[in-house]
Amino acid sequence: MKKILIPILLFGLLLSCNNDDDPTIPDPQPVELQSEINEFVWNAMNTWYLWQDEVNDLADDRFEDTNAFFNYLNGFSTPEELHFSVLSPKDRFSVIVSDYDQLFNSFAGVATTNGVEFVLTRPPEGGTAVVGVVRYVVNGSDGAAKGVARGDIFYAVNGTPLFAETDANGRITNSNLDLLDPTTYTLNFATITNNTTTPNGLNIELTKTELTENPVHIVKTLDINGTKIGYIMYNTFTSDFDDELNAAFGQLQNDGVTHLVLDLRYNPGGSVTSAIRLSSMITGQFTGQLYSRQRWNTKWDNLLGGEDAFVNTIGSSPINSLNLSEVHIIATDDSASASELLINSLEPYVDVVHVGDRTVGKNEFSVTLVDNPDQRLSLNGEVLDFPYIFNGDTTLEGADPDHKYALQPLVGTNENADGFSEFTDGLVPDIEILEVLSNLGTLGEPDEPLLARAIEDITQVTTKSRFFEFPEGMKIKTISSSNRLNPLKGGMRYDTFEE
Secondary structure, X not given: OOOOOOOOOOHHHHOOOOOOOOOOOOOOOOOOOOOHHHHHHHHHHHHHOOOHHHOHHHOOOXXXXXXXXXXXXXXXXXXXXXXXHOOXXXXXXXXXXXXXXXXXXXXXXXXXXXXXXXXXXXXXXXXXXXXXXXXEEOOOOHHHHOOXXXXXXXXXXXXXXXXXXXXXOOOEEEEOXXXXXXXXXXXXXXXXXXXXXXXXXXXXXXXXXXXXXXXXXXXXEEEEOOEEEEEEEEOOEOHHHHHHHHHHHHHHHHHOXXXXXXXXXXXXXXXXXXXXXXXXXXXXXXXXXXXXXXXXXXOOHHHHOOEEEOOOEEOOEEOXXXXXXXXXXXXXXXXXXXXXXXXXXHOOOOEEEEEEOOOOOOOEEEOOEEOOOOOXXXXXXXXXXXXXXXXXXXHHHXXXXXXXXXXXXXXEXXXXXXXXXXXXXXXXXXXXXXXXXXXXXXXXXXXXXHHHHHHHHHHOOOOHHHHOOOOHHHEOOOOEEOOOOOXXXXXXXXXXXXX
16 A cells, blocks of 8 residues: 655644734633543544545634634534534444444454344334344354354344334334343244244343454365365454465365355455455455555545555465456345455456345445544655554554544545446345345355355356245345444454555
């Protein structure tokens, strides 16, 4: 990534006083700032937010003097309230947290979870009722210990049936999905037969604990009538596990695979670095060529707009590359951010066959901002202002010790080598196929419906599964999910900036 930074004036330096030096006009009484955290939130968003120039309350000339600025900040009772007030209507994903350790744990794959990863959808009966469908269970979790499995269906929590009201765009307007928030709760399970949801008497109490999930969920080589097809299910772009991902590609390389199915169906995104490395493992023949180009806000684009390239190493370790000219990627309406970046960035170079559903449509990237306005960066022999952006442990060492608030705002977009980046409505599949309530199948097995469809396209041999038709009410259309209920999971972010 090209890093060219030039100092900019922080808001505090732009504030001016209206005093005309007339001795007959007394100086106004200074307004006391009630929350330094609110000041951090505004200054950081004013400096870095992607849509800063479109949000009136983030304008550089919004306040005539310090008193007006402090009065404005004092009008918000919490930093969260201020943060929400300055978000653009275009923004669906920016986040504020009161403890940045939560963010960094999430980036490392550490979460407080019972291990049950699920999607929330309508039952066949429709209405406002919601059922949860277990997608997979994290190894070593409470859910795994208690026998919860893929395909299990729950209709209630602690005996209360789940519901969600949605608007015309599918956004939730009223629900009781917060029943899934506590550390411990009981899931009440059901069976769907003849398009009818019936409680089956199975109730399982689950407790969330801190757990580190390896995102490389499944790695295997399928021999389909002599064609060796690699299959990797990858559930978040977590750079702490890039070595494990590279080892998985080494396994496929040793197996002599000639085709690859990359399963990102539940992957909400994560590290841009990991996306670049994964793309380089799939290919290998494009090292040094343009992977993606960053577009920042109007303050920074001419200065920071950099390019990311395909790589052939992770640190000093060589990347295991398959040198493929075609890849099948399973992606759905819960695949977002870095998952979409990977698909979009590979398309100018290889044949990408997208199997599944239209993706989320998150084409923006984020950075982590903490309260360190005086941070500087030495680049090419010049010391430059680099306020707020997390850039390793030294950023935290220089941050305000009185709080741990952090922002994860959207600050830019990535375009591919063809200049394309506008996919806010999602990436459209080449082969559309949705998961079905009664026919999820076993992940990684050749007869799992989405994988089977990818295999059909690779081998050009049609299986019987193609001829099965399911009622519309049985198709899983995401209302929410365990991913979406955890706003810290996924995204598309730059982790640190190198000198």
